[in-house]
Amino acid sequence: MFRARIDASLLKECVDAITAVVDESRLKISDDGWRVRAVDAANVALIDFELRREAFDEYENQTDEEQETEIGIDFSKLSDILRVGWRKGDITLELNDKLHVKMNALSYTLSLISIETLRKEPKLPSLEFPTRVVLDAEDFRKVIKVAEKMGDHIVMGVSGDVFFMEAESEMDSMRFELRREELLSLSGDNARSIFSLDYIAAMSRAMNVETVTLYLGTDYPLRIEFELADGAVHIMYLLAPRIESE
Amino acid sequence: MFRARIDASLLKECVDAITAVVDESRLKISDDGWRVRAVDAANVALIDFELRREAFDEYENQTDEEQETEIGIDFSKLSDILRVGWRKGDITLELNDKLHVKMNALSYTLSLISIETLRKEPKLPSLEFPTRVVLDAEDFRKVIKVAEKMGDHIVMGVSGDVFFMEAESEMDSMRFELRREELLSLSGDNARSIFSLDYIAAMSRAMNVETVTLYLGTDYPLRIEFELADGAVHIMYLLAPRIESE
Amino acid sequence: MFRARIDASLLKECVDAITAVVDESRLKISDDGWRVRAVDAANVALIDFELRREAFDEYENQTDEEQETEIGIDFSKLSDILRVGWRKGDITLELNDKLHVKMNALSYTLSLISIETLRKEPKLPSLEFPTRVVLDAEDFRKVIKVAEKMGDHIVMGVSGDVFFMEAESEMDSMRFELRREELLSLSGDNARSIFSLDYIAAMSRAMNVETVTLYLGTDYPLRIEFELADGAVHIMYLLAPRIESE
Numbered sequence A, B, C: 001m002f003r004a005r006i007d008a009s010l011l012k013e014c015v016d017a018i019t020a021v022v023d024e025s026r027l028k029i030s031d032d033g034w035r036v037r038a039v040d041a042a043n044v045a046l047i048d049f050e051l052r053r054e055a056f057d058e059y060e061n062q063t064d065e066e067q068e069t070e071i072g073i074d075f076s077k078l079s080d081i082l083r084v085g086w087r088k089g090d091i092t093l094e095l096n097d098k099l100h101v102k103m104n105a106l107s108y109t110l111s112l113i114s115i116e117t118l119r120k121e122p123k124l125p126s127l128e129f130p131t132r133v134v135l136d137a138e139d140f141r142k143v144i145k146v147a148e149k150m151g152d153h154i155v156m157g158v159s160g161d162v163f164f165m166e167a168e169s170e171m172d173s174m175r176f177e178l179r180r181e182e183l184l185s186l187s188g189d190n191a192r193s194i195f196s197l198d199y200i201a202a203m204s205r206a207m208n209v210e211t212v213t214l215y216l217g218t219d220y221p222l223r224i225e226f227e228l229a230d231g232a233v234h235i236m237y238l239l240a241p242r243i244e245s246e
Helices: A008-019 A075-084 A137-148 A197-205 B008-019 B075-084 B137-148 B197-205 C008-019 C075-084 C137-148 C197-205
Strands: A002-007 A024-030 A033-039 A045-052 A058-061 A069-074 A090-095 A098-103 A106-111 A131-136 A153-159 A162-168 A173-179 A185-188 A191-196 A211-216 A222-228 A233-239 B002-007 B024-030 B033-039 B045-052 B058-061 B069-074 B090-095 B098-103 B106-111 B131-136 B153-159 B162-168 B173-179 B185-188 B191-196 B211-216 B222-228 B233-239 C002-007 C024-030 C033-039 C045-052 C058-061 C069-074 C090-095 C098-103 C106-111 C131-136 C153-159 C162-168 C173-179 C185-188 C191-196 C211-216 C222-228 C233-239
Touching: A002 A008, A008 A045, A008 A075, A008 A090, A008 A222, A008 A233, A024 A075, A069 A075, A069 A106, A075 A106, A075 B137, A106 B137, A131 A137, A137 A162, A137 A173, A137 A197, A137 A211, A137 C075, A137 C106, A153 A197, A153 A211, A191 A197, A197 A233, B002 B008, B008 B045, B008 B075, B008 B090, B008 B222, B008 B233, B024 B075, B069 B075, B075 B106, B075 C137, B106 C137, B131 B137, B137 B162, B137 B173, B137 B197, B137 B211, B153 B197, B153 B211, B191 B197, B197 B233, C002 C008, C008 C045, C008 C075, C008 C090, C008 C222, C008 C233, C024 C075, C069 C075, C075 C106, C131 C137, C137 C162, C137 C173, C137 C197, C137 C211, C153 C197, C153 C211, C191 C197, C197 C233
Parallel strands: none
Antiparallel strands: A002 A058, A002 A090, A024 A033, A024 A069, A033 A045, A045 A233, A090 A098, A098 A106, A106 B173, A131 A185, A131 A211, A153 A162, A153 A191, A162 A173, A173 C106, A211 A222, A222 A233, B002 B058, B002 B090, B024 B033, B024 B069, B033 B045, B045 B233, B090 B098, B098 B106, B106 C173, B131 B185, B131 B211, B153 B162, B153 B191, B162 B173, B211 B222, B222 B233, C002 C058, C002 C090, C024 C033, C024 C069, C033 C045, C045 C233, C090 C098, C098 C106, C131 C185, C131 C211, C153 C162, C153 C191, C162 C173, C211 C222, C222 C233
């Protein structure tokens, strides 16, 4: 049993951040808040999502037996409902054998997905990123949009004092670069990896934030981190690199 | 012969209210104003529409012989034109053997449809509704939108002091309920009927109003009423219930 | 070699004006600015486009050998990129063996199209238009939109003191007319020609301007002229008339 109240638009942003990687997933509910850790069907992208108790206006976790409840949620269905519902105001969430989503006088009851049918929560791979870049999230989103016009992958990296993103089509090419002084932060070594654009594009659409932090290496995964609600929501994506076939 | 002037956006709302039920219909023009009463092809929905003389800025009904002129109009074509035309300002309507719709310097001439080819104006069925509910029109529209995500029908009714709307899919369900004190008005007995969502959805899109009045019964039709232009436009929909097959 | 800086939204409007007629075209760059003169594949529409040096914030034409450089550009690709990029701020353009379009920290490199593969620049046909009309561009665009609902062609002309645009479908018809005193200017003789709507519709979407000037004759081409950036951009379309088959 669980009962909580949260701002409608914040919940929508959280759900959209999750559905960038998975439609259905396990959700862990504890005294600390909500947590989702899941990988997509192709094992290319991982989300580690945390919605802390402070982000809620009310939060009652009435689990007696154990500290943590684990349920299976169809987040894409929840996203659909939140899109057409009342965007302003609060949403009350109540969990018993189903999840009850209350928007004003509307109560939407979402069946839980049997946990056994969902993939196990993945372990976080142990990764050491040599390079860290903090940049404006809107810039990042815009560059991804332009890159989508060109092809299906994007190169991201750091060379000396410069962070760069590159994409190319048969005829044309695109390069975005920011020097150390134009970034919010740049630290670490040179790096260069290629990633699938469709994953990054889905992730970038969830970034309605001011800044985003990237962790990079060479032919190495990408880690993207950003926060909502003054840090009460923490979203981390991991994306496997593509093998360069030249 | 008939000549009148009316606000462009009001005329658009009126035409959209009519096309929620019928594309083509008879239109009766008299000294009192315009009237449309029509049923859809499947005989499931009826509109009774009245646009009173006061809603017009100018109104000249020059019919000598009889009090009332009856013409056939393709309202969906008119809706199309009003959508792309000037939304602000007035529209002048002139009727002779065709309907001339003048927006600024543009005159659009709509051929009349031969009345013989159109269905007869239906009689209003004699109905006694045990229950009447007045609620916020935006709430009604939102609930219909959420319900459309779930299936093709909706249950509406009153149980004690509570007005409710319910929809369900194979897995999930939705219930909207407002208590007497949350409604603008609730009177009458308990009621419960099922309706096709596609009709109600079309009707609800025309409800750019503050409040809407519903008349309900048990396994009985639904009557929806709302007004535009401070009551100078009155719209009434009747919708047959669906037979519950459980 | 060429280098210039220009407002992003102005460049977008220019490119959209060109793609109303051709996707790919020759572009002539000289000390005076940019010039495009091209006809569409069906030889029905011509654009004569001039973007004068004054419209740029910076302009360096470093061509030594000759006064004018001619390159081949895929304007529809450029339009695509400008649509998703930063709409505000400046764009820097640099030409060497490719065209480099710099928006903030993003540099988009567009391959040039070999000039030999592009149609030769057409000669401007020698035309004498008996009639000239200046009108509100928004009115023109609205009328074109309504006309598109009716069919695939439009009649434009002048009769006495009246400029008119007419379209018709099997059943209905539309007539827009403005008298001399309602126009910004009307001079010349009576005129009447028919034109394909799809060309005019594409052209009209580029007219984000206050006024547009039309040159007309009888069964004669249409010339449309408008300016952007206080006259520093001049756009002229020529459109062949359709033969009336009645």
